[in-house]
Amino acid sequence: MRNARSARIGCDRAFWPLAKERDDFTVHHTLLTAAFLCLLAALVPRVSAAEDSCSSPSPECAVVGRFELSVSLGAGQRSNPVQGRSDIPLVVIPHISWYGKRFFLENLELGFTAFENEQNTLNFIVTPGYDRVFFYRNDLQNIFIAGGSALTSTGGGGYVAVDVPASGREFEVRDRHTTFLAGPEWSFDYRGITGQLNALREVTNEHEGYEVRAALAAPLIQSKGSLVASAGFTWKSREIVRYYYGVDGLYEPGSAFNPFVKLRYSHPLSERWTLNAFAHYEQLANAIADSPIITEDHVTTVFAGVVFKIR
């Protein structure tokens, strides 16, 4: 049973058409992303796939059965497009992982590897719905920072602060519960380019929406330090977008296509310490950006610091 809460929505957006079925999987975004990926592929140095074999523990290779724990310490922030919320400081970011023969754990994600060879891996994963962190300060994903539109809230509860409309009309803003998505994940390495494609469905019976996550990463510089460029997108079905960003009776968005680009630099300083910096820019789809509770159409995340490998 969902607890309905009410919030006042800004009157300047009250005239928006209801039941708007805008699908932001637009040709424009698709072409933009494809062009960027082609550019990325052209810039990539040819790296031998033979580097993939795991002969010793490394950042790419895990010891089966051993927990790995590390923490990023530094300075950074993530912009918050939610109305009335301030940007999010990033200072301490923990990371925990465990790999068994088939199962694995990466922070809050659990997975099972069904197939694996040098180039391709097929996993089945269970992962939290990231959008909830937008509304709840105490969500675990606000501790274990993840990708996509994981917007970290600085507010205290589930309410979203919005302007009081002149008309005084009230609209319900439902609670956003913890959700989990599950589905297959295909990842690959091809000439140094790493790809990932997830097709996920919500399995905790909250909104039964779908999400597709895809990205490519390519090393631009690979010496002792490495500079890696990534690009990708998150596609959220209408059910997900409505669950998080819709307002019953006022705003009912369609699906959303959020492309992103990322640049990451890392430089190992010692066995345990690594210098790390990244910048991530995500363009929010109109279906999200037009929500009355959203004030910006993008999310930027920057961070620079060191990673300390605890074990």
Added chain:
Amino acid sequence: MLRLYLQASFSRFADAASKAGCVALALLLSFVSSNSVVAAASGKSGEGIKLELSPRVCTLSADDENCDTVVTAQWSAPKDESLCLLIVGQPQIRQCWENHTEGVYTVRLTFDRDLLVELRDLQLQKVLASEAIAVIKEALRLRRKRRQPWDILS
């Protein structure tokens, strides 16, 4: 007749004496020889020293990076010896004995590779005995980590 008898008796006596002399000489040589061997053996320092370590082997599991254990070294010798116990790679450890026939040394150590324990003379020049504690690492099974270009930290 008497002359013949005396000659024959003398001849037998001479033979017997000759044989006895040979036996005696052989015994004497044998005695001298064995005594010289004993003398030589007892004259060389460090021979016959036995060194035993406990544990003999340290097995590391996948989660262990080092052996952290109490090592006991016990030595014995057939005669008084003056020597020092050293551990290769652990220069802080040196235990010496003067004119002892046995000794025991116990220390807690952390090591990640074979530990070589040596008994040397007091000048640390000559190795009198050595033993090693073998470090056996459980075969690490590795697998490739998940590729996550979508993840913000990867």
